[in-house]
Amino acid sequence: xxxxxxxxxxxxxxxxxxxxxxxxxxxxxxxxxxxxxxxxxxxxxxxxxxxxxxxxxxxxxxxxxxxxxxxxxxxxxxxxxxxxxxxxxxxxxxxxxxxxxxxxxxxxxxxxxxxxxxxxxxxxxxxxxxxxxxxxxxxxxxxxxxxxxxxxxxxxxxxxxxxxxxxxxxxxxxxxxxxxxxxxxxxxxxxxxxxxxxxxxxxxxxxxxxxxxxxxxxxxxxxxxxxxxxxxxxxxxxxxxxxxxxxxxxxxxxxxxxxxxxxxxxxxxxxxxxxxxxxxxxxxxxxxxxxxxxxxxxxxxxxxxxxxxxxxxxxxxxxxxxxxxxxxxxxxxxxxxxxxxxxxxxxxxxxxxxxxxxxxxxx
Amino acid sequence: xxxxxxxxxxxxxxxxxxxxxxxxxxxxxxxxxxxxxxxxxxxxxxxxxxxxxxxxxxxxxxxxxxxxxxxxxxxxxxxxxxxxxxxxxxxxxxxxxxxxxxxxxxxxxxxxxxxxxxxxxxxxxxxxxxxxxxxxxxxxxxxxxxxxxxxxxxxxxxxxxxxxxxxxxxxxxxxxxxxxxxxxxxxxxxxxxxxxxxxxxxxxxxxxxxxxxxxxxxxxxxxxxxxxxxxxxxxxxxxxxxxxxxxxxxxxxxxxxxxxxxxxxxxxxxxxxxxxxxxxxxxxxxxxxxxxxxxxxxxxxxxxxxxxxxxxxxxxxxxxxxxxxxxxxxxxxxxxxxxxxxxxxxxxxxxxxxxxxxxxxxx
DNA sequence: TTGTATGCGTTATCAA
DNA sequence: TTGATAACGCATACAA
Numbered sequence: 001x002x003x004x005x006x007x008x009x010x011x012x013x014x015x016x017x018x019x020x021x022x023x024x025x026x027x028x029x030x031x032x033x034x035x036x037x038x039x040x041x042x043x044x045x046x047x048x049x050x051x052x053x054x055x056x057x058x059x060x061x062x063x064x065x066x067x068x069x070x071x072x073x074x075x076x077x078x079x080x081x082x083x084x085x086x087x088x089x090x091x092x093x094x095x096x097x098x099x100x101x102x103x104x105x106x107x108x109x110x111x112x113x114x115x116x117x118x119x120x121x122x123x124x125x126x127x128x129x130x131x132x133x134x135x136x137x138x139x140x141x142x143x144x145x146x147x148x149x150x151x152x153x154x155x156x157x158x159x160x161x162x163x164x165x166x167x168x169x170x171x172x173x174x175x176x177x178x179x180x181x182x183x184x185x186x187x188x189x190x191x192x193x194x195x196x197x198x199x200x201x202x203x204x205x206x207x208x209x210x211x212x213x214x215x216x217x218x219x220x221x222x223x224x225x226x227x228x229x230x231x232x233x234x235x236x237x238x239x240x241x242x243x244x245x246x247x248x249x250x251x252x253x254x255x256x257x258x259x260x261x262x263x264x265x266x267x268x269x270x271x272x273x274x275x276x277x278x279x280x281x282x283x284x285x286x287x288x289x290x291x292x293x294x295x296x297x298x299x300x301x302x303x304x305x306x307x308x309x310x311x312x313x314x315x316x317x318x319x320x321x322x323x324x325x326x327x328x329x330x331x332x333x334x335x336x337x338x339x340x341x342x343x344x345x346x347x348x349x350x351x352x353x354x355x356x357x358x359x360x361x362x363x
Numbered sequence: 364x365x366x367x368x369x370x371x372x373x374x375x376x377x378x379x380x381x382x383x384x385x386x387x388x389x390x391x392x393x394x395x396x397x398x399x400x401x402x403x404x405x406x407x408x409x410x411x412x413x414x415x416x417x418x419x420x421x422x423x424x425x426x427x428x429x430x431x432x433x434x435x436x437x438x439x440x441x442x443x444x445x446x447x448x449x450x451x452x453x454x455x456x457x458x459x460x461x462x463x464x465x466x467x468x469x470x471x472x473x474x475x476x477x478x479x480x481x482x483x484x485x486x487x488x489x490x491x492x493x494x495x496x497x498x499x500x501x502x503x504x505x506x507x508x509x510x511x512x513x514x515x516x517x518x519x520x521x522x523x524x525x526x527x528x529x530x531x532x533x534x535x536x537x538x539x540x541x542x543x544x545x546x547x548x549x550x551x552x553x554x555x556x557x558x559x560x561x562x563x564x565x566x567x568x569x570x571x572x573x574x575x576x577x578x579x580x581x582x583x584x585x586x587x588x589x590x591x592x593x594x595x596x597x598x599x600x601x602x603x604x605x606x607x608x609x610x611x612x613x614x615x616x617x618x619x620x621x622x623x624x625x626x627x628x629x630x631x632x633x634x635x636x637x638x639x640x641x642x643x644x645x646x647x648x649x650x651x652x653x654x655x656x657x658x659x660x661x662x663x664x665x666x667x668x669x670x671x672x673x674x675x676x677x678x679x680x681x682x683x684x685x686x687x688x689x690x691x692x693x694x695x696x697x698x699x700x701x702x703x704x705x706x707x708x709x710x711x712x713x714x715x716x717x718x719x720x721x722x723x724x725x726x
Numbered sequence: 727t728t729g730t731a732t733g734c735g736t737t738a739t740c741a742a
Numbered sequence: 743t744t745g746a747t748a749a750c751g752c753a754t755a756c757a758a
Contacts, residue, residue, distance in 0.1 A: 025444075027735055038745045043737060053743060068521070070498040074446060075735035077437045078750045081388075085480070085500075092466045099461040106483035115496055116481040117448070120469035133478055135433040137448075158431070241665060275666035302604060303638035304667040390751055401729045406753055416727060438751035441734045 026069045035063035046071050077138060084114045086325065087134045087142040091121045097266075097295055101145055101166070104318035111319075112326045114140065121146050135159060141325045144168060147209065162328035164321045167312075169211045176328065177338040178321040180312040182212055182294075185343035186219030189263060189292055189310065192345070194227050195354040198260035198290060201232035204247035204273060206239050206265040213265045216294060220263060233259065237269050244272020245280070252281075258289055261351065267293035267300045267309055274305060274350060290351035300348070308348035313341050389432045398426035409434050440501060447477045449688065450497045450505040454484045460629075460658055464508055464529070467681035474682075475689045477503065484509050498522060504688045507531060510572065525691035527684045530675075532574045537699040539691065541684040543675040545575055545657075548706035549582030552626060552655055552673065555708070557590050558717040561623035561653060564595035567610035567636060569602050569628040576628045579657060583626060596622065600632050607635020608643070615644075621652055624714065630656035630663045630672055637668060637713060653714035663711070671711035676704050 028042040035042065037056055044050035045060040052060075063069075077083040086109050090102060106116050117139055119130040124147075131152060134142060141162035148165070153173045156163040164176045190201070203220060206213030217234070224232060235250045237243025244264060252258055264270035270293025277283040277291065285291055286308075293300060296311035320339045327333035347353055391405040398405065400419055407413035408423040415423075426432075440446040449472050453465060469479050480502055482493040494515060497505060504525035511528070516536045519526040527539045553564070566583060569576030580597070587595060598613045600606025607627060615621055627633035633656025640646040640654065648654055649671075656663060659674035683702045690696035710716055 025735085029735085039735090040737080040745060040747095041743090043735095044744090047737080051743060056743080070495075072441075072501060072735050073499040074437045074440045074501050075750090076737070078435075078441060078735080078752090079737045081750085083437060088481075092462070098466070099455070102465070102481075103455045103461075103483045103485065106481055107485055110492075115500065116483075118451075118465075118469055118479040118481045120466045120479075122466070122470055129473075132433075136436040137478065138435060138437050241661070271665065279666045298604070299662050299665075302634065302662075303642045388751085391753095392751080402751090403730080403753075404728065406751095407728090410753080414727060419728080435751050438734085439753075441736090441751080442753050444734085 025072070026067045028069070028071070030067055031060060031063045031069045034067060035059045081138075083138045083140055085117045085137065085139045086114050086322075087119060087137070087139040088116045089119045089121060089127075089130060089134075089142060089144040089146045089148075091146040097297060100297075100314050101318065104315050105143060105145075105166075105321065108315075108318045108322035109143075109325075112322060114326075127152065131155070134161070140329045143321050143325060147211070162325055164325045164328075166317065166321045167212055169215075171211075174336040176324050176333075176336050178317050178324060178341075179338070180317065180341045180343050182215035182343075183219035183222070185294065185310045185345075186216045186263070187223040188343075188345055190220050190223040190227070192353050193261045193263075193290060193292070193351060194224075194229060196290075196352045197354075198352070199229055200255070200259045200261075201229065202251040202255070202259040202262045203232050203234045204237045204244060204251070204262060204264045204269050205234060206237065206269075208236060210239075210265075216263075216265050232263075237265070239266045239269060241268050241272040241275075244269040244274070245276035248273045248276050248281075258283060261290040261292070264291065264293045267295045267297045267307060269293065270307055270309065270350075271299060271305055274307070285350050286352045292348075292351050294343075296344075296346055300346075306349040307346070308351035308353070309346045310343035311346055312343055317341055388435070389430045391432070391434070393430055394423060394426045394432045397430060398422045444501075446501045446503055448480045448500065448502045449477050449685075450482060450500070450502040451479045452482045452484060452490075452493060452497075452505060452507040452509045452511075454509040460660060463660070463677050464681065467678050468506060468508075468529075468684065471678075471681045471685035472506075472688075475685060477689075490515065494518070497524070503692045506684050506688055510574070525688055527688045527691070529680065529684045530575055534574075539687050539696075539699055540701040541680050541687060541704075542701070543680065543704045543706050545578035545706075546582035546585070548657065548673045548708075549579045549626070550586040551706075551708055553583050553586040553590070555716050556624045556626075556653060556655070556714060557587075557592060559653075559715045560717075561715070562592055563618070563622045563624075564592065565614040565618070565622040565625045566595050566597045567600045567607060567614070567625060567627045567632050568597060569600065569632075571599060573602075579626075579628050595626075600628070602629045602632060604631050604635040604638075607632040607637070608639035611636045611639050611644075621646060624653040624655070627654065627656045630658045630660045630670060632656065633670055633672065633713075634662060634668055637670070648713050649715045655711075655714050657706075659707075659709055663709075669712040670709070671714035671716070672709045673706035674709055675706055680704055 028039050031042045032039040037060060041056055042060050044052050045057050088105055109116055117137055121127060121130060143164050143166055145166045147168055150172045153170050153175055164178060167179050201224060205217055233251055233255055235247045237247045262273055264273055270291055274285055274291050277285050277289055283289050292308040294310050296309045300307035300309050391402050394405045395402040400423060404419055405423050407415050408420050451468055472479055480500055484490060484493060506527045506529055508529045510531055513535050516533050516538055527541060530542050564587060568580055596614055596618055598610045600610050625636055627636055633654055637648055637654050640648050640652055646652050655671040657673050659672045663670035663672050
């Protein structure tokens, strides 16, 4: 390895570790000087499809290596108007879903040679702050896994920053969107439960401002109505574990009895509901009560739960979002487009299900 | 105020959906022109502690607002040598731990007016690629929640990029570190289990290259030896759910019987172990077998598990890491420092525990 | 307090 | 293929 001057105390004894006093950065001029070429020649050597002779390329690369030269992305982006950064806006409320989404997005964005500038939104109020920074940092585009208001979406367009919404809708706006068909997913779930004889349904929803929750609700209602079943009892939760238990209690209180099936707008709530039913209310699930969730987060697959749920093809959705965004950035895609994925039904063992009938697929 | 040329469609009325063809960006010159001041005056207005008169400040801000002007961070960082970006390196293997760590880091870094450039490492091989980008993007510093080789750590110092390791050690290097005392945590756990009468221990470890796993192992061994207990049986897992079950089976196979206690190097493995014990082997936990984990991830707290585990004060650790990094960036902290936090013991209900004795604290 | 002039490190244009 | 030169958008030293 490079023996610089004095190998700074490698033993914990003497952390001399004096930070090098802002050593002047190595620039393309330094490399040019050492290689005996012009600065623009150096620049060209670091641009993929440039026109450089083998000889100069070799000389430049050798000099660059010996000086530890790395092009400065800030300077580059100033002139190319490309930062190779993509903003990812994500709200913490996604919770257990968060790592899967984020690492998938990060990977897919990296495939296109770009990196993720992360905006992790703890509260709704953070959106304004985050966006102010998004504009400053000159990102090439943004992917939002958080709810944005119409005004915010308009601002993206006005500022010419490509935007893709992942699992969110733009209420009054045309926007590029990648999502999973929640309506269809909820319809499928209801169909399969109804076919197995469930009649009294209850729903534990997410916060009403979440469009994912709204669509799941709409799909369930639609299908229940079509099947002539009684209207479901609806309570609202916060997508968290505790909401599952309190939701179930509330349902039983309002209904005066245990419903046939509880559909929860997230797996975590479904698990909370399940634990409450089994451990606190001593109910047999799925004997006395069927419980289903959405998202197929990792714990839903654990032996203690084996939850009936619907999986979103997140890796594919992330790839689609990244592709769609890059297409916009490259100007290949101008008109707003939406890509809709289908959820995969996971039978699990927390709901009584009838064997699959052909008409359910058509449902 | 004089509407000079044509303010680019500032009204939401006509979104005409056609992406504006790379409209020339609004710069500080445009603002200066409209406000009737010099460009440097505009610049000063956007610098916190600058010397500007009330009057010009107002004029400039008005002009800026009407033009939708936002300073260009790339240009700024070129001259200030501050990008206000912090690289966060994190490996996906942290899995359930990942969201907590990442959102805590993101928040804490944001407190210092900086943003997170995310490098989510799916494989060990990604490190080199990630680092190459870290150098390019001119980040102010980096926080690594992934294992870095000595060579990599040296490179940070050589390039003058401040680095803080979170829950990782630098084997042969002096480095700024924030971590949780895994040795002490493991010792405490063994002490409490031993005091309750457990004699035959087994460990399900993480990958041997993980230093966190190593420390947990060392602490457990130390304390077992001190207490004169038999050496534990050790098997290795991958930190995932499946490893818990296969680990337990392997332990029972090698031991010829069920051990008194299984200590797992992560909660997810502990949960896998627990589920296997209860649902597949029909063992009574903690009656016949005690199971404990590390990390206190959210599911460990669910009713089905109520796991005996140790919580790392992650929010505080993230804050410490951010503080330490920023101190380095600002040149306030030059000598390598390590901050060590203590884990909090969560009693849970998957292990038989004796009441807390004073000497355990000293252990 | 304000304006002028210069430089940050790169890419892009154009002539050689 | 190569080199001189002009941007890119901002911050800062210095003079006014």
